[in-house]
Amino acid sequence: MTQILTTRMEAHPSDSHTLGRYEDTGGYAVLRTALAGMQPDAIVAEVKASNLRGRGGANFPCGVKWGFLAPSRPRYLVINGDESEPGTFKDRQLLERDPHQLIEGIILSAYALGVHHAFIYIRGEYPRPARRVQRAVEEAYGAGYLGRDILGSGFDLEVTVHLGAGAYICGEETALLNSLEGRRGEPRIKPPFPAVEGLYAKPTIVNNVETISNIPWIVGNGGAAYDAIGPEGSRGTRMFSLSGHVNQPGNYEVVMGMTWRDFIYGYGGGIRHGNALKAWIPGGASAPWFVEEHLDTPLTIDDVAKNRSMLGSGAVVVMDETTCMVKAALRVVRFFAHESCGQCTPCREGATWLQQVLTRIEAGAGRDIDLDLLLDISDNISPGLAWPPAMTTICPLGPSAVSPITSIATYFKDEVAAHVHGGGCPLG
Amino acid sequence: MAEQPTLVTITVDGKPAQVPAGTLLIEAVKAAGVHIPHFCYHPRMKPVGMCRMCLIEVEGPRGMLLTTSCTTPVADGMAVHTESDTVKKAQEGVLEFLLLNHPLDCPVCDRGGECPLQDQTMACGPGESRMVEEKRHYPKPIPISDLVLLDRERCILCARCTRFSDEISGDPLIEFKGRGNAVEVNTFPDEPFASYFSGNTVQICPVGALTATPYRFRARPWDLEAVESTCPHCSVGCRISVQSSRNQVLRFMGVDNGPTNQGWLCDKGRFGFEYLGSPQRLAAPLIRNADGVLQEAAWSDALDLVAERLGALAAGGPDVVAGLGGARGTNEEAFAFGKFLRETLGTNNLDAQLGDGLDARLLAGITARGTIDDLERARTVLVWAPDLKEELPVLYLRVRRAATELGARLIVVHPRETGLDPVAAHTIRYRPGAGTELLRRLADGSGDLAEARRALGEGPVVAIVGRPGAGDDPRLAEAVLAFAAGLPGATLLPVTRRSNVYGAADMGLDPGLLPGRVAAPAGTGGRDAAGIIEGLIAGEVAGLVLLGADPVADYLEPARAAAALEAASFTVAIGLFLDESAAMADVVLPALGFAEVEGTVTNLEGRVQKVNRLLPGPAGARPTHEILEDIARRMGGSIGAASAEALAAEMAATAPAYAGITWEALSWGEGRRGIVAPGPAGSQPLVHAPEDHAPPPVGRNLVLHLARVLYDQGTLTQAGPSLAKLARPAAAHVHPEDATRFGIPAGATVRVTGSGGSVELPTVFDPSLVAGTVYLPLHCGASIGAGLEITMEAVS
Amino acid sequence: MTWDRRTEDRAAAIVGRYPEKRSAVMPLLYLAMAEDGYLSEDGMRRVAQLTGLSNAQVQGVASFYTMYKRDGVGEYLVSVCTSISCMLLGGDDVLDAVAAETGVADGETGEDGLFSVEHGECIGACGGAPALQVNYELIEGVTPDHGRALCRWLAENRPAVVRGDDLQERFGGRRSFDWGPVEAGGATGAVPAFGPLGTAGEGS
Numbered sequence A: 001m002t003q004i005l006t007t008r009m010e011a012h013p014s015d016s017h018t019l020g021r022y023e024d025t026g027g028y029a030v031l032r033t034a035l036a037g038m039q040p041d042a043i044v045a046e047v048k049a050s051n052l053r054g055r056g057g058a059n060f061p062c063g064v065k066w067g068f069l070a071p072s073r074p075r076y077l078v079i080n081g082d083e084s085e086p087g088t089f090k091d092r093q094l095l096e097r098d099p100h101q102l103i104e105g106i107i108l109s110a111y112a113l114g115v116h117h118a119f120i121y122i123r124g125e126y127p128r129p130a131r132r133v134q135r136a137v138e139e140a141y142g143a144g145y146l147g148r149d150i151l152g153s154g155f156d157l158e159v160t161v162h163l164g165a166g167a168y169i170c171g172e173e174t175a176l177l178n179s180l181e182g183r184r185g186e187p188r189i190k191p192p193f194p195a196v197e198g199l200y201a202k203p204t205i206v207n208n209v210e211t212i213s214n215i216p217w218i219v220g221n222g223g224a225a226y227d228a229i230g231p232e233g234s235r236g237t238r239m240f241s242l243s244g245h246v247n248q249p250g251n252y253e254v255v256m257g258m259t260w261r262d263f264i265y266g267y268g269g270g271i272r273h274g275n276a277l278k279a280w281i282p283g284g285a286s287a288p289w290f291v292e293e294h295l296d297t298p299l300t301i302d303d304v305a306k307n308r309s310m311l312g313s314g315a316v317v318v319m320d321e322t323t324c325m326v327k328a329a330l331r332v333v334r335f336f337a338h339e340s341c342g343q344c345t346p347c348r349e350g351a352t353w354l355q356q357v358l359t360r361i362e363a364g365a366g367r368d369i370d371l372d373l374l375l376d377i378s379d380n381i382s383p384g385l386a387w388p389p390a391m392t393t394i395c396p397l398g399p400s401a402v403s404p405i406t407s408i409a410t411y412f413k414d415e416v417a418a419h420v421h422g423g424g425c426p427l428g
Numbered sequence B: 001m002a003e004q005p006t007l008v009t010i011t012v013d014g015k016p017a018q019v020p021a022g023t024l025l026i027e028a029v030k031a032a033g034v035h036i037p038h039f040c041y042h043p044r045m046k047p048v049g050m051c052r053m054c055l056i057e058v059e060g061p062r063g064m065l066l067t068t069s070c071t072t073p074v075a076d077g078m079a080v081h082t083e084s085d086t087v088k089k090a091q092e093g094v095l096e097f098l099l100l101n102h103p104l105d106c107p108v109c110d111r112g113g114e115c116p117l118q119d120q121t122m123a124c125g126p127g128e129s130r131m132v133e134e135k136r137h138y139p140k141p142i143p144i145s146d147l148v149l150l151d152r153e154r155c156i157l158c159a160r161c162t163r164f165s166d167e168i169s170g171d172p173l174i175e176f177k178g179r180g181n182a183v184e185v186n187t188f189p190d191e192p193f194a195s196y197f198s199g200n201t202v203q204i205c206p207v208g209a210l211t212a213t214p215y216r217f218r219a220r221p222w223d224l225e226a227v228e229s230t231c232p233h234c235s236v237g238c239r240i241s242v243q244s245s246r247n248q249v250l251r252f253m254g255v256d257n258g259p260t261n262q263g264w265l266c267d268k269g270r271f272g273f274e275y276l277g278s279p280q281r282l283a284a285p286l287i288r289n290a291d292g293v294l295q296e297a298a299w300s301d302a303l304d305l306v307a308e309r310l311g312a313l314a315a316g317g318p319d320v321v322a323g324l325g326g327a328r329g330t331n332e333e334a335f336a337f338g339k340f341l342r343e344t345l346g347t348n349n350l351d352a353q354l355g356d357g358l359d360a361r362l363l364a365g366i367t368a369r370g371t372i373d374d375l376e377r378a379r380t381v382l383v384w385a386p387d388l389k390e391e392l393p394v395l396y397l398r399v400r401r402a403a404t405e406l407g408a409r410l411i412v413v414h415p416r417e418t419g420l421d422p423v424a425a426h427t428i429r430y431r432p433g434a435g436t437e438l439l440r441r442l443a444d445g446s447g448d449l450a451e452a453r454r455a456l457g458e459g460p461v462v463a464i465v466g467r468p469g470a471g472d473d474p475r476l477a478e479a480v481l482a483f484a485a486g487l488p489g490a491t492l493l494p495v496t497r498r499s500n501v502y503g504a505a506d507m508g509l510d511p512g513l514l515p516g517r518v519a520a521p522a523g524t525g526g527r528d529a530a531g532i533i534e535g536l537i538a539g540e541v542a543g544l545v546l547l548g549a550d551p552v553a554d555y556l557e558p559a560r561a562a563a564a565l566e567a568a569s570f571t572v573a574i575g576l577f578l579d580e581s582a583a584m585a586d587v588v589l590p591a592l593g594f595a596e597v598e599g600t601v602t603n604l605e606g607r608v609q610k611v612n613r614l615l616p617g618p619a620g621a622r623p624t625h626e627i628l629e630d631i632a633r634r635m636g637g638s639i640g641a642a643s644a645e646a647l648a649a650e651m652a653a654t655a656p657a658y659a660g661i662t663w664e665a666l667s668w669g670e671g672r673r674g675i676v677a678p679g680p681a682g683s684q685p686l687v688h689a690p691e692d693h694a695p696p697p698v699g700r701n702l703v704l705h706l707a708r709v710l711y712d713q714g715t716l717t718q719a720g721p722s723l724a725k726l727a728r729p730a731a732a733h734v735h736p737e738d739a740t741r742f743g744i745p746a747g748a749t750v751r752v753t754g755s756g757g758s759v760e761l762p763t764v765f766d767p768s769l770v771a772g773t774v775y776l777p778l779h780c781g782a783s784i785g786a787g788l789e790i791t792m793e794a795v796s
Numbered sequence C: 001m002t003w004d005r006r007t008e009d010r011a012a013a014i015v016g017r018y019p020e021k022r023s024a025v026m027p028l029l030y031l032a033m034a035e036d037g038y039l040s041e042d043g044m045r046r047v048a049q050l051t052g053l054s055n056a057q058v059q060g061v062a063s064f065y066t067m068y069k070r071d072g073v074g075e076y077l078v079s080v081c082t083s084i085s086c087m088l089l090g091g092d093d094v095l096d097a098v099a100a101e102t103g104v105a106d107g108e109t110g111e112d113g114l115f116s117v118e119h120g121e122c123i124g125a126c127g128g129a130p131a132l133q134v135n136y137e138l139i140e141g142v143t144p145d146h147g148r149a150l151c152r153w154l155a156e157n158r159p160a161v162v163r164g165d166d167l168q169e170r171f172g173g174r175r176s177f178d179w180g181p182v183e184a185g186g187a188t189g190a191v192p193a194f195g196p197l198g199t200a201g202e203g204s
């Protein structure tokens, strides 16, 4: 079983986050070699060759994104550690348990991209990960891996750890940049993309924690080696956060390509109490749900997309037969309504309206027309209810609120009707 | 002139159209005659794509893309669909979302009848709400300033108001607060939206969420009568729509005139019309009776008396009578005044300014005179002038735009901090009196001025130059202009405040100028304002005609002006109010004012624009030119003023710079944006050679910086309830080091004594001054004259 | 208004960490909160001065985020996750238990100022659901009974520094993953415990 990201933390649970352990286990060796002998472009080439796709949710090829970086300077690298999508807790583990792996990835990436100031944006509710990263950054400064003239190479890099303050939307890269600039965390209109006009309107690369944590391995072993792992389109390993009604929740670093059945019943150890599986969210709260019929679908980026959902942030939330689908949908919709930044009319008003109608249905005050109303409101946020979603909004958060609606309308229509006609949840 | 835009070809709903390149789709399809509903988009602000109302479909490589037309730039060959089913559904969806929480109070909303949301709903909105839940509730309108009310229930969160305050006016006192469905517009607690530009947010709010206190519940849009006109408050000459109901002006709205105001107004302009309907307006002539009391009289008696007394005095020689004023009315009035003084009274003692501006020959047109629009192309802008935010607010907006949006390097030179400082690349401060020395150092680029000097070497340069403080030597401004004229690609804007002072100069209301920017022949003689006032005191001048001028309040040495009027053997005041000077006159004649007469005015660029009539004015008041003509006739003459239009025609025919600038030309098409009267051919020498300007000494102790603020104790400001209360009480601004030096604790009262008197004032510490300088706001109820050197002592 | 010398020095250091001072708004708001126990108007004013923003702009930023508490907040802010994964495993019951034990309803602060209780959205502990945080220190695998006991313990012991490891050890259950060694630091108030903010309670 190939492991890239979690080897050290599994082998050395007591101190995998320290500089000493990191160096002991080969850490910063890649950086030494790269700074001594590799041209920045060569690193970019390896990353391109690896076919590493971003792990923040959009699955965008990392090397391609790096290729869009506009020539002007200064440029910035921003690490997205805002991880807030319900079901997702993988970046937390990477931040807490192997921060130097991330920092080495940052230094290599910054060197490759001509960046001299990088930021690590960590969600506010993650003080422990932030402390560990901050300490690791200080260790790295102390050891000459950060600061001026790193390892005598002439390359300078500052790293600032920035704490969010409770706003999921700041995970969206342009909202994150606004937040980092001290503005309200509202997403920007794209284009311009951050690679052209990002932080302080300067060229900026935003990458996820997990994405960048892969960089030391890729630079050390070569892009081709990474590209040799896993099926086409889903290369490398990937962290999945498994939660809900499974016997063994947790983060799993896996090579993609297995079936969902293998993942949920194998890694997850099956459903609690031997219950039947009812549905699962395959890629974070914004992903449309899967049901039993998808169990033998391969767990790859493209296969999931073909089935009108997404691997998104790698969060798998499993719901067993005792789960009320209206309640579950409402809980997810409530999240998006709460997290809407509020600038787009359809998201601000629509998500709240969806929440209100679902609340009414859950409370047993639903009307026959309410499911159609839910779908029509959804259609006004995401026209055509197509996949990938069309949007009347600036960012995909608005359309995310639609996923649970289409999911229950597709697979659990009767259960919704039973709420309407039975004055509340039939499951009691 | 605007360059011809390059065109690209697109198809709009299947029909090909040629539209200007480089525009946003919403503008491009508008050029093709298609209107797209929108709320957050405003052509004078950066698009944000927030309301999502303007969604349209664009054909792309991967099929149709639904996108906001306000954020998408047009490209050649684009095919857009504005009426497809998808577009209609999406737009109707957005409209429904906007209405979910919008109250149903259109019948009592000031915006009702002119509300884009209401219009859009009528056109294609849902019949009935599908939402059965409660709407969002907020307390009904809360005052967010003395002038503006906010009703958050009506707000559709388009952020026009907040963006205006942040991007355009630079005083972000209102902002979004909260997140998601709980977002609201608001101020910081106990910190009102006290912006000089707040009224613009009321105008651009697409719904009735922001309303103006002075206009609240005053009228319904369909009851309003309106004319387009030009704001009478300062020399920027913003284009406005004057709107009235039942012969009362109720509001001014900014009209988007690209070269000048670009749609914006300052609050003084917008809300400063209230004086027109003031009960204090003069409605009948007044004659001082035997007891020395001004008493109402019949027009014929008053005119007879004026003609008789002026005639008798004028017979004593050209120097015995004089005229002051004419800078606040129309060009036609100024022209008539000039003719009356020169032809009927035979005097060349005339001045539209009161010694507080610049030499009229400069105002009337110097070489390389610029336009405001030059700021759009400027690399470097030099402002060595009054604080534009206080005195020429919309010019401040244009300079700010150049410095923020357009990337011009701004250099501000002033005795203390100004409104533009936050966006300036270089702020240079100096003690009044030390300006000449500073100019020399700036020209040399010595020391810390090297960077600023380098910037001035990068053209095009626009130099905005005036007297930073009322007491500053005007020859300093001339020297600065002379220096600026030599900078690369330089254009110059000499600035002063009184609204039509440029027009008055163009009409020859100055001893050295004849109408049409023609210099008076050498040796013509005649007294300027200071000469007239000193002449009156000395008994060399005996008769005085005041036209909309109040020297007793306005002259920089008010005590001298009062003494002059005291000494005059006969004074007639023509104006709107019984101001301090009129109260000392022998005859007072009520004139019609703004919106009551038709005519033209000339702004600081030399741009001539029309002002129009909408109201009859007080029953007993008459147009100035008729008053002057009647007096002239009684004296056996005539100024040929059959009508204001006839005067305008005479101007256009005889005054060289105004050739062809007729009312007709100004009333239609491009002419409505105003016509810039061409500057003088060849080079107009600066009036005083810079060398004759020996810098006045800067004393060892304190010098005075005396400058205007937007809301002061001026008659017109105080005659309207909305602005009167905004005037702040005077205070002496003292540098903290001086406070220590003079032993003045914070907030203590001081006695300051200057050339014209002495007052006691509270102090405010102002570290932005250069130590050794005291700043006093002008016309704020405390006058000590304008002399440079003053003394100060703590009062226990 | 200014803060004491130590806080002002810290503020200056924070501003220095960013290329543009406006970026320091968020950490400075935390600093202001740590200073007053909640985000006061004076605190926002000081942040505005330090960053060159208007007070309204600072308020606009502060009110965007859920963790800047502009109303008073208790000594212990208990945030119970009720997002999807925790809900599936009983997060709502934990919230009810915490509210019942403290006598403080969701979204409220108790009169004695000891507890504030709120439901939160996902706190990234779904593998250890249901989870909660006390002053943003995480405890995973919390049952309603454990939630009650936790609140009781806090009320009785009034720890000046809330240490996540300690609470997890006492009241937690299944973790999302192995946390590694026990840490010295913890939260000194309803502000995330983070060194640069001076809130990590590492000294005590």
Ligand SMILES: Cc1cc2nc3c(=O)[nH]c(=O)nc-3n(C[C@H](O)[C@H](O)[C@H](O)COP(=O)(O)O)c2cc1C
Residues within 6 Å of the ligand: A053, A054, A055, A056, A057, A058, A059, A060, A062, A080, A081, A082, A083, A084, A085, A168, A169, A170, A171, A172, A173, A174, A206, A207, A208, A209, A211, A212, A395, A396, A397
């Ligand atoms: C609403 C929303 C929330 C997001 N949250 C996160 C997040 O918490 N972490 C993250 O890495 N990316 C998040 N993303 C994706 C980012 O916008 C961006 O694509 C990503 O950080 C890029 O990094 P990657 O290319 O390495 O994946 C979010 C996107 C959206 C639309």
Ligand code: SF4
Residues within 6 Å of the ligand: A169, A186, A187, A339, A340, A341, A342, A343, A344, A345, A347, A348, A393, A394, A395, A396, A397, A398, A399
């Ligand atoms: S879709 Fe929602 S979260 Fe995204 S920008 Fe619009 S309002 Fe904000």
Ligand code: SF4
Residues within 6 Å of the ligand: B154, B155, B156, B157, B158, B159, B160, B161, B162, B185, B201, B204, B205, B206, B207, B209, B210
């Ligand atoms: S108050 Fe008016 S201008 Fe301001 S956001 Fe609301 S609707 Fe827009």
Ligand code: FES
Residues within 6 Å of the ligand: B037, B038, B039, B040, B041, B048, B049, B050, B051, B052, B053, B054, B055, B068, B069, B070, B071
């Ligand atoms: S007008 Fe285009 S989004 Fe508002």
Ligand code: FES
Residues within 6 Å of the ligand: A086, A087, A088, C081, C082, C083, C084, C085, C086, C087, C121, C122, C123, C124, C125, C126, C129, C130, C131
């Ligand atoms: S859902 Fe509760 S921690 Fe993620």
